[in-house]
Amino acid sequence: MSENTLREVTARLARLEAEVKQIKDLLRREQDDAGKPWWETIAGSHKDDKVFAEIARLGAEIRRKNRHTARRDKRRKVTPKKRKASGRVGPAARSNSRWITSWTRTI
Numbered sequence: 001m002s003e004n005t006l007r008e009v010t011a012r013l014a015r016l017e018a019e020v021k022q023i024k025d026l027l028r029r030e031q032d033d034a035g036k037p038w039w040e041t042i043a044g045s046h047k048d049d050k051v052f053a054e055i056a057r058l059g060a061e062i063r064r065k066n067r068h069t070a071r072r073d074k075r076r077k078v079t080p081k082k083r084k085a086s087g088r089v090g091p092a093a094r095s096n097s098r099w100i101t102s103w104t105r106t107i
Contacts, residue, residue: 046052
């Protein structure tokens with residue numbers, strides 16, 4: 001083998017050894033994480049993320065509005081009217097019933 005070929009093979013071998021070491025380190029880290037609960041693995045992954053902060057803010061706003069609406073409905077006692085003895089329901093009770101049903105689907 002010539003001197004240049006020997007240097008090229010030695011350099012290539014050193015690069016390959018470094019890459020194999022990186023792959024082994026990566027696999028070792030993944031195996032270490034496998035024993036942890038999922039929430040510990042991803043905890044802090046959204047730190048300082050503006051998009052996630054906006055998502056969290058909008059979610060809190062939606063929950064706050066839903067709480068307000070639920071409290072208002074509870075105070076007003078918004079419930080479907082009871083059926084009459086004949087089993088028939090008046091038009092007001094039917095419309096309230098449809099409203100309650102559609103409202104509960106959005107929750």
